[in-house]
Amino acid sequence: MFTHPQFDPVAISLGPVAIHWYGLMYLLSFVLGWAAAVWRTRLPHVDWGREEVGDFLFYVVLGVIVGGRVGYLLFYQPRMLAADPLQLFYIWQGGMSFHGGMLGVFAAAAWFARKTGRGFFDVTDFVAPMVPIGLFFGRIANFVNAELVGRTADVPWAMVYPQVDLSPRHPSQLYEAGLEGLVLLAVLWWFARRPRPRMAVSGVFLLGYGALRFLAEFYRQPDAHLGFIAFDWLTMGQLLCTPMIAGGVLLLALAYAGIGQKEARA
Template sequence: MLQHPHFDPVAFTLGPLAVHWYGLMYIVGFAAAWYLGRWKIQRGLSTIRLTDFEDLLFICMLGAVFGGRLGYVFFYKPAQFLSDPLTIFYLWEGGMSFHGGLIGVLLAIALYGYARKYSFFVLSDFLAPLVPLGLAAGRLGNFINGELWGRTTNVPWGMVFAGPQDGLARHPSQLYQFGLEGIALFIFLWFYALKPRPTGRISAYFLMGYGVARFIAEWFREPDDFLGLLTANLSMGQWLSLPMILAGVILYRFSATQSRHAQ
């Protein structure tokens, strides 16, 4: 049985400003996406212009933050926020949904693609391999904060977190998600995307890959205490992942009819 290190959630302070590790993880994620995207474009591995990519990345960042917050509001705590709508803007209190963030990013891609005359799937195929490292950084932030811990377990690497206050060992599910949704998905998508692929194929693999990884990891993660397990003993995260997997399968079949292009 291991003990969670109980990291200070504040990385450092600048006068009255406290910089939290979780916020830094967002910066790390977008910095990694920026670097990898520039690397591909500068080596002629994409038809997207560098300035367009940088503009798109900024817009997607806004879509991820606002979509993530609104997704958390509507998927997880709609009653609470309907009773006190202003708490939607209390970002410092935490509460972000990946699935909501994904919707925000897809909307940003659609709007930007329309404005700059890019195919939606050309942009999404380019961005998909850049996302998992950001997801990995976010899960690492969850682990540092000692939040979103796993279900109780007796495995040797079970970890005692301060949050549950029950002294029981739990799965470090944040690290499972770090490895599955983050590192493993990144390695697969990055190397797969280095060669021309049918339009939509990389996006399809991202949807299926993340959906399956999240669905598996949720078996080890403690369900939200205000929701518990839902129909068929599945968590909200699992139910939200099922449409992603289905969309990925449909997109995969669609991509089989498309020509190959550089990502």
């Protein structure tokens, strides 16, 4: 059994300026995501340029931050939002939803596609392999901050979070960092290394993330104010992942059926 190191939530302090782990992880995610996207432009079947990657990154940042915050309040804290709508702007207080951030990125992709004349799925197929980078660092930030802890466990690697209680728990943040981050990253980069039908890469992302997050939720403590949504085991995270899994299967079926498709450029 292990004990959480109880990290200082402030990663770097420069006089009056304090950089929290969340901010640092978001910065790392965007920088490394940009670098990975630039590297992908070198692949012969990818017709994106370096300048386009930089332009699109701006919209992605907005989509992640705005969508993540709105999604968190709508999906997990609707009463807080109803009581004080200004909570939408209190980003520094924490509280971001991946599913909301994903919808924000979809909106950014739609806007960028319209602006550049690309197809929507050409954009999402290109960006999908970089998303797990952000997921990995986001879960590491959750671990550092000792939040979104796991359910009680008696496994040898169980961890006590003194900030929460003295019960040994699954280090579910690390499970998710490994599954949604590293495993999904490896699968998507392997799959996207060659030309695929349009929508296929996006389909693999939706199916892969949805399935891995659904699995990880069995080890993660449900939100105290929500508990189980149904059947005494279904969590909000699993509920939100169900349409992702179905959507991923649908996109893959359409992609490989060749229904109105062409070879994807990314």
